[in-house]
Amino acid sequence: MTAVLSLQGVSKSFPGVKALDDVSLNVDAGEIHALLGENGAGKSTLMKILCGIYQPDAGEIRLDGEIRHFHNYRDACAAGVGIVFQEFSLIPWLSVVDNIFLGREPRNRLGLIQHARMRAAAHELFDRLAIDIDPEIAVHHLSVADQQFVEIAKALSLNARVLVLDEPTAPLTPREVERLFAIMRRLRADGVAMVFISHHLEEIFEICDRVTVLRDGAYVASCAVIETDPEELVEMMIGRKVDNIFPPRQPRPAHAPTILEAEIGMPGTDHTDTLRLEQGEILGFAGLVGSGRSEMALALIGAYPARVAHIRLDGHEVHFKSPADALDAGIGLLPEDRKRQGLILPFSCGDNITLNHLSQFYRPAPFISRAQEADTVDAAMDQVRVKAPSAETPVQSLSGGNQQKVVIARWLDRGCRILIFDEPTRGIDVGAKSEIYALMRRLAAQGISIIMISSELPEVTHLCDRVLVFSHGHIVAELAGDDIQADAIMTHAVREPRRNHDTPTATEDA
Known part of the structure; x- marks a missing residue:
């Protein structure tokens, strides 16, 4: 035929x-x-x-x-x-x-x-x-x-x-x-x-x-x-075998310090959700699209209006009026749409990395020390293993995975201790996904705390140390260890939330 x-x-x-x-x-x-x-x-x-x-x-x-x-x-x-x-x-x-x-x-x-x-x-x-x-x-x-x-x-x-x-x-x-x-x-x-x-x-x-x-x-x-x-x-x-796309889960200390605690109440409801994030932890936000995962993350950094927002970093109350305030406190966001919200595509890799903190290279202001900026950019690109001909390469010419790494490099260079990944591998091929997963594991091992929002259940079940499941705008379950299973996540994700002020745990829901 x-x-x-x-x-x-x-x-x-x-x-x-x-x-x-x-x-x-x-x-x-x-x-x-x-x-x-x-x-x-x-x-x-x-x-x-x-x-x-x-x-x-x-x-x-x-x-x-x-x-x-x-x-x-x-x-x-x-x-x-x-x-x-x-x-x-x-x-x-x-x-x-x-x-x-x-x-x-x-x-x-x-x-x-x-x-x-x-x-x-x-x-x-x-x-x-x-x-x-x-x-x-x-x-x-x-x-x-x-x-x-x-x-x-x-x-x-x-x-x-x-x-x-x-x-x-x-x-x-x-x-x-x-x-x-x-x-x-x-x-x-x-x-x-x-x-x-x-x-x-x-x-x-x-x-x-x-x-x-x-x-x-x-x-x-x-x-x-x-x-x-x-x-x-x-x-x-x-062109090679991938024995395991996901890096092995590393054992975590029994009593890791809590770096972030939050009580968030969204507009139009009297319900308040609570969450905590430990140092070096990958905390998953799971649920159906529209379940409130991204809104919660944006509320944490002052980018979404919340009725109640009590946030503590290292035990101290903080107030974020905008993402810039959160960034100053060491919290960086890798947005869902990296091309529109995370990068300036015609700019070089280096310019995207230093975009938010050029003042550190003033020698004196407003003149920039290009040599010092170049050294900083090279170190940041090496840390996250960006594959590009040079720091001067326009970021629009890179693959999706390397574009994502440039965003990560920017926040690490800024000294962020908490990174929020919103759909970190959307539009990225399987080889680049494996690299992003390995990078997230390395960052967590270095003590950086990660909140990962993902619609890909294999990412959630293989990468996260704990998972908060969202439904109808609220946290309905917290899963940890062997309880982090795809069927358990979906069971919680499709049901109505409880109307109380406590975050339910997997044990309580059993």
Whole structure:
């Protein structure tokens, strides 16, 4: 059988970098084909070539066996190739239907737009996808998941026979992921060929039929999903065996000093939650998206309004009016969206690291000692093992894992004793995840205390010394030791919180 999509011998170079070297990919009609590889492996470059955004240096693209040349994205769309990018291409203030048919509005003989025809076509698309979205609503009123579905509908409106989904689940909740997978199964049944890019291996085994692995811009292997396993895929992606992605849990002292204590009451409730954090501990905040995990962490640093906020550091009461106050006290936040909230992407690694404390390099003010700043930056990058050509490298050119390390380096250089990691490995490949996990363990061994907010239960169960489970905006359970199990976390996460002033423990809940 001829593949509906065939990329053969594709190569692409940029100045100083060979992004792709003789890569091939074949996708059949009605197949969901996973494209795997670490950040920088060439996945996005290959897909941009498929969609006409980049031109290949060598190789060919075939659709239904016919060689095609796409000079731009419009050519690819006209040939039936659609892509849903990580960054949505929707115009927020336009309606859903206007976004779907932007630049392709049907018109009557007088040149007037046929709005009724557009709405009817939008309803047909949504019926096909079994989703309920008002075509007239402005896009900025939609959830992230519904915006994702609008992007898919937009691609299908172009009669796409090949659909590329680039990290589509990254911003979605587990329930929204299930909705997306249901749509993908319907499209598979309709014969649409899909290329699915994801760093979540469990998703590959749930939804995909075959998988192709790239490493360092080169083709490694293709196989049916049922013929492989996660360990083999990881080995193909990083070129070596990973005996244990998670570093072993280190024994902790029986009576480690408590570095932080807090009583937090959120607006609109008379309930107050209490928590404590020990020195050198990794404390997990677990629960469903929207359970109040991130709000609690932000309230700790003065970034979220709390009705009650009694915080003690080393036994002394502190008052944080803003994150800057918390930073001065030694608490740093690694935000969930590192690209928008944690980094200035065009700036160099060094500039991002020293951004918050340039005054220490004044010699005299406002003149900066660049030599001293460079020494400090090099030491910070060495401490967290940032992989970059130099400190002058723009941080936007680094992989997701190394970008995260730059944020960590900034706070360590600032002397932070407490680090809050919000979704620390989101959008990071499996090899970089292992490095981040090892780094967190090293920091904890050095006495730095960590609060980790994560939707990835394996991270929580393998890394955390204790776990606070959130539900409906409150802490409903505290788990430690052998009680930190995925099923126990989910059992607590889906139930109503108790209405008292004490944090329940695993023993009390038993």
